[in-house]
Amino acid sequence: MALSLLPTVAGFVLLFTLTSAQSRGDNVEVCTQVDAFGKYCPTTCGIADYLNRYKPAMDKDLNDMEEILDRIANKTTGAAEKVTYMRDSAAQQTKSGSDTYYKKSSDMLNEVVRFEKSIVEQESQIYNLQAVLESNEKRMLDLRQLSIQLEQKCQEPCKDTVEIKTITGKDCQEVANKGAKTSGLYYVKPAKATQQFLVYCEIDSFGRGFTVLQRRRDGSVDFNKDWVQYKQGFGYLSPSDTTEYWLGNEKMHLLSTQSTIPYVLRIELTDWDGNKKYADYAMFKVGPEADMYRLTYAYYFGGDAGDAFGGFDFGDDPSDKSFTSHNGMQFSTSDKDNDKFKGNCAKQDGSGWWMNRCHAAHLNGKYYRGGKYTAKDAGESGFDNGIIWATWHSRWYSMKETTMKMIPTNRVTDGDGQQTGGVKQFGGLGDN
Template sequence: VHFHSFLISFICCFSLTLDCQDIANKGATTSGLYYVKPLNAKEQFLVYCEIDSFGRGFTVIQRRQDGSVDFNKDWTQYKNGFGYLSPGDNTEFWLGNEKIHLLTATTTIPTVLRIELVDWEGNKKYADYNMFKLGSEADMFRLTYGYYFGGDAGDFYTSHNGMQFSTFDKDNDKYDGNCAQQDGSGWWMNRCHAAHLNGKYYLEFGYDNGIIWVTWHNRWYSLKETTMKIIPLSRITAGGQQAGAKQFAGLGV
């Protein structure tokens, strides 16, 4: 399994870069496709970097915007990543659990996970989680984070903290059945979910296996767009604001 990427000529390279913040620190000022090589990674891999005017470099690990990519994938596909990377950030993808593990497990500075959400009315919300890490495949890519760091979307990720990743062919949830098979996508399932950003993409309401964030809209409301991205804690408040929250670079604003 590998990514398809558009316009290879737009891919930029910097030597020995750990993540997108490292790329920004070395002078990159434009969002786009870059190669990174975290500590313990055997080889470099391609990521989409969102670089803002404050010099912050977010590494994007998930993008949903139009339902063009089916997120009902097996364990290996979620491990390696799937979808399409594009320099204009106008495609859907899952970066890959192994890559997310490498990006978060070997850093000396805590990592913040930022989740950005857009509903069908164009409203935008976000939530930040500090000390975000993904365990290794031996631990089934277990999700852990220290605490909810803020935002206006509300915190409904807590029930997923400490959960192992589940897919339809590898059931690691706390439910008697198979949540990933039932919901049609991979996620850190508990019994089964309160937040679910890899859910089925719906153009209408009335389904509880869609793209869900219950503390904003109810479980029958499937969101229009999502972004999951990571950045070192030391850079999250650059520019005097935690988020730049009202100007989502990469969400067409």
């Protein structure tokens, strides 16, 4: 009975694997990915093309999966009925007192008891199959709901262009000072920049403008890039702020070193339970390429996520904290090793960052869905390569969402436009 279910289950697992492994719609066949910002890809037309291309196949796969689930359910029901029948037969044979059929019934009873033991062992497999059925029925429902949402989205008028606000400035705070009221895409031109470039500005109701440097949302962008890509920036900016990107080390340098008024760097983190925390760093700067885009800040300004940039004592070595401090570290990538480790931290972890030996904070790490991962999941190196903030979660927990953004220190306010001092007042920033 159990063996007869295995081919069906194997086929179901293979079908679901093939369905899950379908390629994305924003690959090079639909969209040419470039490092320059200002182009949002894919457009809503691209999303519609993707849906039209893959939705029929997905619907067919879902229907096939439903048929397989029905067959498994029927076999599971039949198995359960067989168990009940055999048990009833055993009970009837036990009650039989006929001398004529005593020996025959005794032999039959022994056979039934032996078979019943085998059935009991297989009952757990039946229960497991029922659990698989329930789990995959839920996943199928989620897929259908997602399909409906995409279909509704693609019924909206198609937009091949992205709205870029007309106000410009040297950073997002100056854009807000000039009258911008809403968050979105704006061009900025830092003091020493030769040309303007596109950024996403977070503008709150108190007129504070945050220039966003990095976003991690859903793992849709691969952060395993080389030196040039990290220098120029990669990923996609969107007016709805739903995409992932790295603004670029050169742009970060120009933005953070242009003013006599220092900037505050804010790190925002979201875990897989929806909890949110932050960390702030005063007098944040990214050095020039000649200094390998060195990260510096004056001090940890505060926050409830803890000071992971300051290092963390993992308990592996007495020098853990100093070895994992990020202040003063140069930027490293797999093809340009500037860390303090005898190996290449960026190559081992598969992404660029301000590495020491190696890190206690790593927001460009590998995206692990669900958060928890192991050394085995990390691959050949076995090192913690997730999206890590060690002063909140352990090194084997990868964040769901992260943001890096900056704002001039003189815009650290208490919410009514009056400048205040202290960490507590600054803690409300970003809570729009």
